[in-house]
Amino acid sequence: MSEVRTKAALAREAAATLNRLMTEQKNEALLAMADALLARQDEILAGNERDLARGRENGTSSSLLDRIKLTTARIEDIAQGVREIVELPDPVGVLLEAFDRPNGLRVEKISVPLGVVGMIYEARPNVTVDAASLCLKTGNAVVLRGGSAAIESNRTIVGILRDALATTAIPADALQMIEDPNRASVDEMLKLNGLLDVVIPRGGASLIRNVVENATVPVIETGAGICHTFLDASADPAMAEAISLNAKVQRPSVCNSMETLLVHESFAERHLAALAGRFRSANVELRGCARTRELVPWAKEATDEDYATEYNDYILNVKVVASLADALQHIRRFGTMHSECIVTESGENAQRFLQDVDAATVYHNASTRFTDGFEFGFGAEIGISTQKLHARGPMGLPALTSTKYVVTGSGQIRG
Known part of the structure; x- marks a missing residue:
């Protein structure tokens, strides 16, 4: 089995555990992640420098290098964003609507996780932490596929976060990273119906266009910023x-x-x-x-x-x-x-x-x-949606939930 399918299957299995966790358990895991980022920032900076050095050797533009670059201050901001997510209300399990039907049925509409989120993005390593934190807080497992320009940074960060999760109620397998840098790994993710519930692209116009045009998995489209x-x-x-x-x-x-x-x-x-x-x-x-x-x-x-x-x-x-x-x-x-x-x-x-x-x-x-999840008080964002279905604008915690109708009866049958 390919790396993509193997890791997506592990995330799918972990999602069942996530769905049963209490808010306190999820918050404890996020705090452990934030602490680990700060405690092991030297490792993160070393991995980031390897990405920057390779980028400079390959003639990468200064603007792209800036998106890749991490500093002590930026890592502190990223960790603070995780802590802010902890302080936000858990949007899962919220009773959104309730009513009684004439036949005695009680109908309740509650918020639930999306399931397994596939995140495809480019250069910015902070997206790795933002996506992981937002997904895990909302009870979603996540499969990350970042760009090759920041692969050392992302690999290091994900390893640190998974180590932190191993000491908590959230299974480490709820956080997966695809390391294969070839475009084929992206194309495979786009077809993983049954393993991924949604794909969210975040990056340039060509990346987003490829995802929107070729995915069979549902897509929440983020747009280029002109x-x-x-x-x-x-x-x-x-x-x-x-x-x-x-x-x-x-x-x-x-x-x-x-x-x-x-x-x-x-x-x-x-x-x-x-x-x-x-x-x-x-x-x-x-x-x-x-x-x-x-x-x-x-x-x-x-x-x-x-x-x-x-x-x-x-x-x-x-x-x-x-x-x-x-x-x-x-x-x-x-x-x-x-x-x-x-x-x-x-x-x-x-x-x-x-x-x-x-x-x-x-x-x-x-x-x-x-226009930023942190500035809007969301702690972080998983992307900025420019579409009109389900979510629009900076996507914080509520955007990573769906709904479920819970119907309670006393033996009613439909005539």
Whole structure:
């Protein structure tokens, strides 16, 4: 039997045990995981350095290296995220609805685990811990398949977490990692109906497209992040600058960073040149429309291909628009339904933007960088769903549950 099928079968068997555990038992296991991450962080950093060294030798981009890189501070943040998940209510076993039928049947709707979650993702090792913690808290076993660029980091982390679980009520087999780096292992996971209950892809557009197009296992789709910030005519210049810079520069390698800045023409005439200078000082390459290049002569030309690209890098498209309607039209054409922002002092324009933009998260006067499970108080996230079925936006604990109807009778039969 292949590695993929063997480990998925072990996870399936462990899921039956998980389903019977109390909240306290799951929380104790998560605390043991958090403690182990901190106690053995030297091992994690050593494995991470092997990934980074290999990446540098292979010419990996600086933005991808940043997504792979772990530091003591980042490991502490990851462990803190696990502890925050412990403090959150357990969404499993919650009575969601109850009613009595005229024939005397009592019908109750309760939340239950999804079962076994297959997680397919790329470079960020923190996803390994986030996915494991969220799944185990919700009584789900999880099969992880991370990208080869972070395989040493992920292997080390999973080994540490499984060691921690071995001392708790959660069976270590509830956490599995596929180590085969070949794409065939991903393709096999996508067809494991009966072993995996759902697959969640997290990464670039090509990864997500492959999963969505080829999976027979149900998929919760997370989307690429072509995020926009629209500076309306009435935008406060200082606020517009702070939000725009944060959305692009604070961490450009992640999916909630801004890829295109839309600027109302009247705001652009007054402020775009100065704002562009701030981006230039932050080493951001600007690509703009014709009007942008008139106001910012050093900007390069932006094409439709640029507007449709998730850079995850120090590159920013800029487009000057004549109206809010033009901004909305651009977002409808190029957006990925992830995160969109309007900076404006007009309540009417803000309300129209928030209502008309079809995205998982929309913002008025705040950076798109807040689209994050940790920032939303979820402890962590297993991904940011851009679909509309079951879950949308940052997916925390409730998104990893399904429902079950429990019907109690006294001998009723249907006529």
